Amino acid sequence: MSNNQEEEFDETIRKRLFSQVCDGETKPPCKVTVVGVGSVGMACSMSILLKHLATDLILIDVIEDKLKGEVLDLNHGNLFLSNVHIDGGKDYALSAGSKIVVVTAGARQQVGESRLSLVQRNVNIFKHIIPKIAEHSPDAIIIVVSNPVDLMTFVAWKLSGFPRHRVLGTGTNLDSARFRHIISTRLKVSPSSIHACIVGEHGDSSVPLWSCVSVSGRSLTSVEPNIGKPDGPKGWDKVHKEVVDGAYDVIRLKGYTNWAIGLSCAEMVESILKNKHRIMPVSCFVKGVVGIKEDVCLSLPCVLNASGVSSVVEVSLNKDEKSALDKSASLISEVQAGLKW
């Protein structure tokens, strides 16, 4: 039998089993696309699938065999995922009509490579990816995971032509989760009961807002004013470093990080798709907020709903925190100035 005859036979079986009521063709109710099927892309995908956030999941990459293998593996588990429609390929047309597109594609930093060089390489990759995403899903919200995430969020925003509320980066959402986890182990309470936030640039120069760390409305600085500072209680002055080093520690031990960033990304996807209005520290265009003057993307606590970033919290910063944030902003601005578009 040829494929056509097989199709006809299947049609016959279906006709014997079912009485057709309508043609059953519909737009995907909730399609999410993940670009990049490396460890990070797959961790984002599994987190999104297991949180039942999408009705359709599309994977896009250029490495065809790996991509096919991942799509097949996920489809084999489809029974356990309640029949999400999972597909993939290198053609962005598959992503058409996505509500959210998660971008994990990008080059990894080589040993000794300058930040500008890494960003430039990623700009060249994004120049291929972002316009196609925008073309096929003109109403989508783009979530950038690729590093350096603040710069790449800005690049994605510019290349997409989207309004600023629809392009965001995972930013310091994960840094803040690590921050809250560390504090939670010391206070012996759940991390979700610790309110704490790291803002600014995702990475070495992120800014921990110690003045805002609280448990049940009680700020830690009211209990110990110098907590987290170099001259404060010595166990706590290393907490921020432990957050920053967190990623490097995992990379040193297992070669890469993926589970935590995947979970972090899925939280953002959830708040957006379910219009939850949750506040999370994510990266978006922040010129004009808390006195930032440069055209940059940085993380600040943002309200995430179905529009994307509907507002940014004007956090109260003390003098040192403001100064550190401004410094982040100018560092990023400098690198951006050197990019070739």
Next chain:
Amino acid sequence: MSNNQEEEFDETIRKRLFSQVCDGESKPPCKVTVVGVGSVGMACSISILLKHLATDLILVDVIEDKLKGEVLDLNHGNLFLSNVHIDGGKDYALSAGSKIVVVTAGARQQVGESRLSLVQRNVNIFKHIIPKIAEHSPDAIIIVVSNPVDLMTFVAWKLSGFPRHRVLGTGTNLDSARFRHIISTRLKVSPSSVHACIVGEHGDSSVPLWSCVSVSGRSLTSIEPNIGKPDGPKGWDKVHKEVVDGAYDVIRLKGYTNWAIGLSCAEMVESILKNKHRIMPVSCFVKGVVGIKEDVCLSLPCVLNASGVSSVVEVSLNKDEKSALDKSASLISEVQAGLKW
């Protein structure tokens, strides 16, 4: 400050914040251990975590850095997992008091290696692992994922000294999921609405029960009596092969399989931990069921509840299916006879 002084300071902060009511120490309410932190072990872990099945997750392996890295990565995402206690190491004492222990450790088949040789290598590994699991969690239920799973389930059962209802293998749960997925794409309905089952040995000689495939109570064989047979409709005679090849296809494309088996394993964990009494085709000791005479583990539909396997369904098999199942049983029995314990 030394570590002790840091501890004291933390104690001070906690005393300022909290009024102690009790010492707060308790046994882990629901501890799950996963042995082996390769792709399969981690897929099982992330599926178990995202389905919120465990209060405590322990990872055990011998590769220390990789293990530490995985534990750290998961802990960084702990905020998003609602504070599951996650830890790991090479010491099985960490696994003490587990309700379920998932075993993914084992050697991979070398090119040209005989089945007996692979099994013997895995017996030697299990001789180190299983007694320690049993020692530290004498009431646990062991789920074996390592291949060849039916043989390894038998080996684990013998080495553990546990009653037969507490040692099971993932068996043909995944094969059946693949089977249902393929049929579902052809009938254009959800795989969960296609009832179908593959039994026997997990792998090449598994037995698809075509006579039991049904949709809404209507068996496919009532519509097309020869469906799935070599002399039946030609599109459908290849379905079983597609299931068997499924694993090889994924391995060929991406190097290994993990997501589907992880999801499959988590479904079993869920039915056990939540005492759901769901029926799934899993591998367990089946001598005496449907006339099987050998001392072997094979997959048949089993009722999974908090005791483990509480009963096995006496499926109705036609002549060919019975013959294929008996053949599976003797093949496995032969290999077992050659093992050195």
